[in-house]
Amino acid sequence: xxxxxxxxxxxxxxxxxxxxxxxxxxxxxxxxxxxxxxxxxxxxxxxxxxxxxxxxxxxxxxxxxxxxxxxxxxxxxxxxxxxxxxxxxxxxxxxxxxxxxxxxxxxxxxxxxxxxxxxxxxxxxxxxxxxxxxxxxxxxxxxxxxxxxxxxxxxxxxxxxxxxxxxxxxxxxxxxxxxxxxxxxxxxxxxxxxxxxxxxxxxxxxxxxxxxxx
Numbered sequence: 001x002x003x004x005x006x007x008x009x010x011x012x013x014x015x016x017x018x019x020x021x022x023x024x025x026x027x028x029x030x031x032x033x034x035x036x037x038x039x040x041x042x043x044x045x046x047x048x049x050x051x052x053x054x055x056x057x058x059x060x061x062x063x064x065x066x067x068x069x070x071x072x073x074x075x076x077x078x079x080x081x082x083x084x085x086x087x088x089x090x091x092x093x094x095x096x097x098x099x100x101x102x103x104x105x106x107x108x109x110x111x112x113x114x115x116x117x118x119x120x121x122x123x124x125x126x127x128x129x130x131x132x133x134x135x136x137x138x139x140x141x142x143x144x145x146x147x148x149x150x151x152x153x154x155x156x157x158x159x160x161x162x163x164x165x166x167x168x169x170x171x172x173x174x175x176x177x178x179x180x181x182x183x184x185x186x187x188x189x190x191x192x193x194x195x196x197x198x199x200x201x202x203x204x205x206x207x208x209x210x211x212x213x214x
Contacts, residue, residue, distance in 0.1 A: 012183075014077075014138065015070035018166055018176040026070070030175060031063035037173045043122060043130045058122065065120050066134055066170060072116075074164065074182055078140050079194045081112030082147075082154060092152040092196035102150040104158070112140040135169040140182070153193040157186050 012021075019026045034040060040058035082088055091103045116136040121128055145160035162184055167177040 012074050013070060014072045014074060014136065014166060014168075015067065017074060017164065017180060018070065018168055018178050027060075027063045027067040030066055031059050033175050034059040034063060034170060034173070039171050039173050043132070044124065061122075062120055062132060062170060066168070066175075069116070069118050069134060069136060070168070072136075074138065074166075075185075077114040077138055078112060078142075078162065078182070079154070081114060081140065082194060083196050085110070088147065088149060088154060088196050091149040095149050096152040096197065096200075099151040102148055102155075105147050105149055107142070107145045107147065109141075109143045110145075112142070114138045114140070132171055135167075135172075137167045139165040141165075149196065150193075152197045153195055154190070155193045156189050157184050159186060160184050 015026055019029055035056070038055075040055040040062065043058050044054045085107070087105055087107060091105045095101065095103055114137070116134075118134045118136070120132040120134065122130045122132065141163045143161045146158040147154050147160075148156040148158065162182040163179070164182050165177075165179050168175045
């Protein structure tokens with residue numbers, strides 16, 4: 001498993017983290033890895049003599065679709081996990097009731113796991129022949145985090161460090177894996193504050209009094 005360099009530019013996608021920010025043709029890189037591991041073997045029916053060409057076509061199409069799955073922002077995945085954190089949600093409830101009183105929340109070392117299980121359905125002449133399972137996992141390990149919460153939103157990170165382990169697998173075959181560090185936007189307000197609670201439902205409009213006929 002290779003150590004990734006610290007990320008200093010946001011947003012950092014899962015693709016850039018796993019395959020490198022300078023990867024010009026990430027779909028081709030994925031296709032080569034699938035081919036090296038014979039990931040398409042046995043997916044399509046057909047004569048043995050055509051298996052090589054058919055497998056290459058399947059690997060190329062799988063790589064194209066899987067590459068699209070990787071267009072996820074790592075910080076957004078982390079933010080989604082924070083929206084479920086009990087201490088941040090408690091501060092969100094308090095600051096929703098008192099929007100003029102922001103809070104600083106110091107969180108103990110904690111981990112967040114973001115797991116995704118997309119699938120690719122392969123068709124031949126319009127008929128489904130196979131479903132290929134994909135697994136994408138990102139494990140975030142956060143230390144020394146101090147966050148500001150205002151009006152039920154996480155608005156600023158004053159300190160903290162976040163290490164990541166990410167893994168991509170197709171048909172149970174590991175295609176890419178990496179460890180690294182996510183550069184958190186420390187000491188400045190987030191450009192897009194993180195909503196920690198669902199939006200409040202406005203009360204129904206008051207109905208005018210109804211006077212029945214006497």
